[in-house]
Amino acid sequence: MLRRAVTTTTGLLARHIRAQPFSTDLSSAPAADAGFVEAWKKVIPNIEPPKTPLSFMQTRPSTPPSIPAKLTVNFVLPYASELSAKEVDMVIIPATTGNMGVLPGHVATIAELKPGVMSVHEGNDVTKYFISSGFAYIHANSYADVIAVEAVPLDQIDASLVQHGLAEFTQKLSSASTDLEKAEAQIGVDVHSALNSALTG
Amino acid sequence: MAMAALRREGRRFTSPLISPRPITDVRSSLISEDEAPSGVRSISTQVVRNRMKSVKNIQKITKAMKMVAASKLRAIQVRTENSRGLWQPFTALLGDTPSVDIKKNVIVTISSDKGLCGGINSTSVKISKAIYKLNSGPDKENKYVILGEKAKAQLIRDSKKDIEVSITELQKHPLNYTQVSVIADDILKNVEFDALRIVFNKFQSVVSFLPTMATVLSPEVVERESESVGKLGDLDSYEIEGGDTKGEILQNLTEFQFSCVLFNAILENACSEQGARMSAMDSSSRNAGEMLDRLTLTYNRTRQASITTELIEIISGASALEG
Numbered sequence: 001m002l003r004r005a006v007t008t009t010t011g012l013l014a015r016h017i018r019a020q021p022f023s024t025d026l027s028s029a030p031a032a033d034a035g036f037v038e039a040w041k042k043v044i045p046n047i048e049p050p051k052t053p054l055s056f057m058q059t060r061p062s063t064p065p066s067i068p069a070k071l072t073v074n075f076v077l078p079y080a081s082e083l084s085a086k087e088v089d090m091v092i093i094p095a096t097t098g099n100m101g102v103l104p105g106h107v108a109t110i111a112e113l114k115p116g117v118m119s120v121h122e123g124n125d126v127t128k129y130f131i132s133s134g135f136a137y138i139h140a141n142s143y144a145d146v147i148a149v150e151a152v153p154l155d156q157i158d159a160s161l162v163q164h165g166l167a168e169f170t171q172k173l174s175s176a177s178t179d180l181e182k183a184e185a186q187i188g189v190d191v192h193s194a195l196n197s198a199l200t201g
Numbered sequence: 202m203a204m205a206a207l208r209r210e211g212r213r214f215t216s217p218l219i220s221p222r223p224i225t226d227v228r229s230s231l232i233s234e235d236e237a238p239s240g241v242r243s244i245s246t247q248v249v250r251n252r253m254k255s256v257k258n259i260q261k262i263t264k265a266m267k268m269v270a271a272s273k274l275r276a277i278q279v280r281t282e283n284s285r286g287l288w289q290p291f292t293a294l295l296g297d298t299p300s301v302d303i304k305k306n307v308i309v310t311i312s313s314d315k316g317l318c319g320g321i322n323s324t325s326v327k328i329s330k331a332i333y334k335l336n337s338g339p340d341k342e343n344k345y346v347i348l349g350e351k352a353k354a355q356l357i358r359d360s361k362k363d364i365e366v367s368i369t370e371l372q373k374h375p376l377n378y379t380q381v382s383v384i385a386d387d388i389l390k391n392v393e394f395d396a397l398r399i400v401f402n403k404f405q406s407v408v409s410f411l412p413t414m415a416t417v418l419s420p421e422v423v424e425r426e427s428e429s430v431g432k433l434g435d436l437d438s439y440e441i442e443g444g445d446t447k448g449e450i451l452q453n454l455t456e457f458q459f460s461c462v463l464f465n466a467i468l469e470n471a472c473s474e475q476g477a478r479m480s481a482m483d484s485s486s487r488n489a490g491e492m493l494d495r496l497t498l499t500y501n502r503t504r505q506a507s508i509t510t511e512l513i514e515i516i517s518g519a520s521a522l523e524g
Contacts, residue, residue, distance in 0.1 A: 036300035044331040050414040051403065053288060053462075054297040074290060078378035078464055081286035095442045110294070111442035112450060135457060137294045140438070145290030147461065149378065 063140040067105030073120065075129075075146045082129070082151060083120070090121040091144060093136050094194075104142040111136045115194040117154070118146065128154045130198050132191070159199050166192035244507045249500045253493060260489035266317070267482035274407070274475035280376075281404060281468040288415070288465050291458045295436070299416050301426065303395035305344075306336045307365070309388070309463070310356070311401040311470045312349030314369055319477035321402045321410055321470075322351040328412050329356070329400050333363075346388055348467070365392050372471060378464055385460035395422050399462060404472035408480055415466060417459045420451035 033052060040049040070087040092101045094116025113136055119128045134148035169188030176182040310329045312322045329352070333343045345360060347353045347367040356364060366388055374380070397417040402410040418426070424447075427436035441450050 033297065033299050039300055040331070040335060043335050047327060047331055048412075050328050050400065050412045052297050052299050052413065053292045053415050056403070056413075057289060057292050057297075060293055074286065076286040076290065078284055078287055078461070079280065080283045084286055097442050100442065107440055108438055109440040109442055110450060110454070112453060135454065137290055137439075139293065143293070145293065147287065147290055147457070 060139070060143055061141055064142075068142045069104060070142070071102060071104045071106075072143045073146065074144070075118075075120075075148075075151070077148055077151055086120075086122075088120050088122045091146070092117075092119045092121075093146060094118060094131070095136070102136075102138055102144055106138050106142070106144075108140045109136075109138045111138070113146075113148065115191045117194075117198045118148075118151070128198075130154055130157060130195060154198060157195060157199060162192055162195045162199060166196060244503055244510070246500055246503050246507070249496060249503060253496045253500065256489050256493050256496065260486050260493065263482045263486040263489065267479050267486065270475045270478040270482060274472065274479060277376075277468065277472050277475060278404070281465075281472045284465045284468050287461045288458075291461065294439075295418070295423065295458070297416060298418070298426065299398075299414060301396060301416070301418065301422065303336075303418075303422055304340060305342050305393060305395040306332075307344045307346055307392050307394040307397050308332055309346045309348065309397055309399045310352045311399065311466055312347070312352035313470070313474040314350045314372065316351065317478060317481060318474050319481040321473055321477045322349070323355070324410075324412050325400050325402060325470075326352050326355045328414065330360075332398055332400065332414065333360075344392065344394075346392060348384070371467065376464075376467060376471065378460075381464040381467060382460045385456070385463050389456060389459065395419050397459060399466050401466040401470040402473035402477075403469050404476060407476045410473040410477065413466075413469075415462050417455060417462055420448060420455050423451055423455065424448070 033054060036052065037049050070089065071091065073083050073086050073088050073091055074081070075083040075086075090101055090103050092099055093111065094114055095111040096114045097111075099116070100111065113131065113134045115132050116130070117128050118131050119126050129151045130153075131146075131148040132150040134146065136147070137145045139145075166189065169185050169192055173182065173185035173189055176185045308329050310325055312325050316322075329345065333345075336343055343363060345356055345364045347356060347364060348369075348371060350369050353364075353367050353369065368384060368387075371380075371384075396419065399415045399417070401413055401415075403413040405411055423436070441447055
């Protein structure tokens with residue numbers, strides 16, 4: 001009972017003290033799905049409805065009429081946000097259909113990524129990362145989200161280990177018997193050869 | 202003091218009479234420890250002293266648990282804040298539609314394995330049951346997937362037939378994305394769903410945890426919603442790169458979304474668990490401290506009363522002798 005009182009008072013305080021920025025970045029725009037809240041209150045009047053991700057989202061600007069000068073990139077991994085809302089000139093991402101370059105004003109796209117090199121171009125600096133697969137969304141408002149499972153800057157990759165791994169997986173592929181083993185070995189070969197070409201090319 | 206003297210006078214009269222067994226047994230055990238060594242009949246402080254010792258031990262244990270929870274919280278809070286960027290692109294792309302109309306609803310409840318963490322597990326279970334109720338209708342179906350012992354114990358009581366999968370001992374090894382993606386794969390293989398509702402406690406600060414529900418839709422529902430003029434209406438305007446059909450991409454997308462959102466949710470819940478345990482152990486140490494203060498006062502009073510009665514006896518004995 002005391003706990004609930006504490007949480008409701010903190011909830012009230014949070015609503016009144018809007019200016020306090022939490023690390024979750026509460027935005028003032030669509031804070032909750034009104035339909036959901038109403039339906040909840042009708043069926044379950046005693047409990048507060050749970051929050052939804054919409055109330056914790058940072059709002060994104062809508063599509064501007066003219067093409068903006070810079071592309072805003074969010075590059076996220078499960079363990080860190082490598083780049084968050086960084087303004088760059090261009091990114092090149094390794095989609096399954098080939099490397100594609102993304103400039104501001106790119107048409108809205110959902111791209112599936114294969115293991116490869118992603119490079120971020122900002123003025124004269126180019127930062128390259130080797131990413132395992134993931135997804136990239138390019139929105140109409142020149143925002144690009146790249147979500148990968150693992151990413152390493154190229155200078156942290158050890159060439160000899162790559163060669164060793166490539167040889168190992170090629171050998172496994174040739175000696176694989178079941179479909180599952182073949183698929184696993186094939187994935188290993190793909191990733192290592194992509195690493196190889198990233199280091200050399 | 203006077204009362205104590207009267208009580209003792211009473212005892213001298215009643216003991217030769219037949220009195221019910223248990224009371225005399227208790228009385229004799231209370232008095233015998235002091236009577237045996239010195240032969241002086243005084244009120245015992247042993248009971249109060251035992252209680253004080255046990256309360257002090259409890260206070261030490263809860264203080265230690267609070268320190269452990271604080272150090273674990275520090276470690277996991279860093280990882281949680283880093284993983285917060287993970288679900289935002291998905292919500293930016295697919296929007297968030299908790300009020301979507303679907304038939305098969307699967308509620309994924311995330312809870313802790315260990316107890317003594319305040320009310321967060323009960324909150325999650327309450328919200329899960331409310332979502333179940335919200336989404337019940339003529340041909341609608343609700344199932345539970347449970348992560349964590351505590352929610353399993355609570356939900357197995359009345360919804361045993363609705364539990365599809367239950368996974369425990371998540372935090373045996375430090376949480377990482379690989380483990381969570383294996384769990385997500387497991388769930389996706391075994392459960393049919395139109396929408397997955399992930400219920401967890403989002404960590405806002407050490408004293409405040411917000412119960413949150415994240416929604417992940419199945420690829421078919423995403424297609425359906427994008428065709429209608431819903432919130433996902435402009436999904437069609439996105440070009441698809443890679444893969445053969447839009448359906449295949451959507452399937453990969455929803456599976457990836459589920460594993461990312463689940464990873465963030467599990468981390469947030471673990472963070473909230475440590476925070477709640479810290480505050481629960483803190484309030485229990487404080488209560489133990491207060492109890493110890495009260496017991497100390499009682500102990501001192503009892504001790505002083507027994508000394509006073511001893512003095513009275515000696516003095517009245519001496520004055521009786523002098524006559």
